[in-house]
Every structure is written in structure tokens, then in C-alpha cells.
Amino acid sequence: MEREAMEFDVVIVGAGPSGLSTAIRLRTLAAEQGHDLSVCVLEKGSEVGAHILSGAVIEPRALDELIPDWRGKGAPLEQEAGQDRFLYLTNQNDIRLPTPPQMHNTGNYIVSLGNVCRWLAEQAEALGVEIYPGFAAAEVLYHDDGSVKGVATGAMGIGRDGEPTAQFEPGMELHARQTIFAEGCRGSLTKTLMDRFNLREGVQPQTYGIGIKELWEVDPSVHQPGLIVHTVGWPVPRDVYGGSFMYHFGENLVSVGFVVGLDYQNPYLSPFDEFQQWKTHPSIRPTFETGRRISYGARALAEGGWQSIPKLTFPGGVLVGDTAGFLNVPKIKGTHTAMKSGILAADAVFAHLKAGKTGAVTGYWEALKDSWMGWELWRVRNIRPSFRWGLFGGITYSAIEAYVTRGLSPWTLRHHEDHAALKKAADCKPIEYPKPDGKVSFDRLSSVYLSNTNHEENQPCHLTLKDDTVPKRVNLADYAGPEARFCPAGVYEFVPDETDGGQRLQINFQNCVHCKTCDIKDPTQNINWVVPQGGDGPNYPNM
Structure with a gap:
């Protein structure tokens, strides 16, 4: 069936902080200058905020610029940041360390980023932005001259065998004068744009982390509204970049999570199990042992920073937010930079149109370089790659950058591809993780249940393999099947293979929380994550 088409001046793919900020800024400029401009936002989640996952402590600097009267408009920034604590954990004790200057949170707010996005969507719609949740952009469309024409949403009602079912509905084409890609980390369409327009030429590889988060309701006796705690050390090995966060906010709520850099080397390491084990530490367990776990989720983070930012514009399109990689790693914040990128992109796109x-x-890249955002990212560019020297080496070097050179070092450290960092299993020691106790530590399947993840079972698997013999022939044989461990949702499972008595890979795509870790960490780069049908995936409440 032929697809219908809709025409807009600007189509934005993704209703996260950067995409919504772009939309709001475009419509604000149009209203101020009396210029008619149609703006549409596509969101693959069932609703705005359904796929949004972050700590989150938000720095309101960009929000002040975007919506100066946000307080009067009821923005859900209510819990002011309070005391900061930075701890180094041994297996039994904690050592209080000085809080690095980038991690001071005075003037910031502890929030549910999903709820912030829901509020931003309300502001955008009030300005005339059209928002379509539940529609996944699955294909980039091109003009005959090779420039981006827009995007097409995926068809609905395609069976597991790839054939249309009785519920089949063709996708919709959305054509635009400019298409803004705000897909978040490791965007599936952005990957294709990187290749087609060679956007990564001359820049360093992107490096990533996986962030795994839970939301807890804790006993009032242990709740300290505004308290912000970060830890490094146990249980992750010293040669692995990783750490935790705990943010107390709301009515006895604690956002808790763990981040592991995806450049780790041991294929036996499991970020999910590192997180569950961390909660059993004597300094951490008392916060949660009388509480109730409410929600769970995971998402990859683009940690490369300044030296990994790709080219941001190409004929017919622009990249904004974490799909381009604007996270400030030492500050542990990316919302304010994502929003600022949307503001700057909107200014450039509006002038262009x-x-x-x-x-x-x-003008977009030049404005970004000259803004506070560009200066902020450039000054911390060497912090994340310094952890190649291990935890203590990284902390020592980071202190020199923070207090001595103040980010003005005349050199820039390099990143490397995360998937290439994985060593062969024969060269590594297996890691035995304790069994979950069901009180503070849990298994994957009970965790995925709390993410409210749902995928229509009768559809093609969106976790595609370039070569279906590789998981068994290479990943299992050489790396002990790392996909069964780096996935935080139990999607990849090696099960008995009746044909030869060995094992084969089973993909439980219904469990997928859309974190994109498999697309990043697969040592053979054989896994290609593409969007499932629109509306499928997690439905995160208050995350």
C-alpha cells in the first residue's frame, strides 16, 4: 500500500529534552517574528516521557533561557538539591572524599526527567507544535539530490514472518524543509546518517556507558530530601569506569542507579549484577532494606564528550542532544546541554528557513562552540579518557585538570571503540555474582516487569543480526557469550541447541528496554538495533 505524506517546515524525531526544546524555540521565534512555521515532533514511546530515563539532577540554566517564567508555569522542578556526598567504597566501608567541583549541585533540582518532558510537551503544544507519540520513525527519506527529505514511520501490523497481517497499516511519510534528529544515545536513524554523510570523519570514536536505574519508595526514617550521594569503588574492578548515584526527593522517593563504562575488558562482567551487588554494601543497604522498589530501567549514555562530537549538520537535517553526544561526564549531567543544543539548533534552522x-x-556549530555549552564541554574533555589509567589514575588526573590546569591543558586525550576493548574469555577470570536476596537485590526478569515493557509478539524482531551464525561461532566460542551479561533485560539467552548438543542464541525481544547496549558492546558489531512498531517498549512512570 502506498504511504500517505504530510508536509511540515520542520520535523523533529524524538520528544526528549533536546527535541522538545528545539520545537519550543522554533515556535517561540516564529511567534515573535510573525513568521508562519509548522513544526511536528514524532515520539516512538506510547506517550511523551515513556522512554525517558535519567538520574536526574537538572541544572536549570538552559531552561531559564528557553522558558524564563518556568516556575510560574508549574514546571516539575520542586526538590532543590541539598547536601553533596562523594564516597569511595571498599567491600565493607566507605571513605568520604572531597566532592569534585563539577559535581557541586547548589541551585540544581532533583527531578523525574520523564515528567519534565511531559511538561515541556504541554508547553510545546500550547505554542502550536504537533506531537505524535506512538509513531516510531523507521526510515530516513531522501530527495533525488541526496539531501534529507524527511522520515517515514514504521508500518503497523507486520507479522513475525515479515508479512502483513489483518491489522496491517502502512507507515506515514513526513516531509520537511529541515529534519531534526533528537533520538537520544545511539539513535538508529542517526547511525545511518553518520555513514551516509560521513559525519564522524576527523573526530574520535564515541565511547559509552550503560546507566541502570531504579526508583524506590523508602522508609521516612532514612529519607533525606535533597541529599545527593555518588560513589566509586566497590564492587567494580579498579580498571573499570563506573559508579553510582542516589538522589532523595519527593515523598520518600530515592532515584538510585549505577553506571558502567562500556569500554570494560572482561566479557564475564555484568553491569546489572554489579548494580545489584552494590546495593548490598553495608553503607547502602540500610536505605533500601525496608523500602519498596517501584520502577526499573536502563539506557546507554554517550560519554565521549567534546572530541567525539560528529558533524552536526548535513543537507536537509541537523543533530541535537545525546544523539550527537553532549553529556558532561564529570558533572554527570546532560539535560541542560541537550536543551541548549536544541535552542542553538533552532536559532540556526529558523534563520536558514x-x-x-x-x-x-x-551557523549551528559555530554558535555551539562559542556558547557556554561549548566552553563547558571543552574544559572537561580529558576527564573521561583519563580513566584508562584505572580508578586512582583517573581520579588523580581529574584532580589536576580540575584544580591545576582548569581544563586548559594543551592536549586532548583519545577515546577508542568500546566493542574493541573486550578481551577473549580465555584471557579473563570469570566473575561469580551473589544470588539476589529479593530484598535489595533482584533478578533481571522481575526488574524488567517493573519497567512496564511491552512489545507486540507477532512482529519482526527489532534486534537484528547481520549474520545469525556469529553469536555461536564467535561470541560464544571466543567471548563466552557476553550478550547474555551486558544486556540488563534478559533479552539474550544461550539455550541448548538440539541440532548439535551445544548452545544457540535465543533473543527474547519482548524484554527489550531500548537501552541500545547490545548495539554498542557486541564485540563483532553483528547486532543492529532498529525500532519496533510505534508505542512498544518500556513505559517508565516518574523515571
């Missing part, structure tokens, strides 16, 4: 220009937008 108002002038009647075609082709690639100009």
Missing part, C-alpha cells in the same frame, strides 16, 4: 535557503544549515 526564514532566508529561504536550502541545503545544510550553517
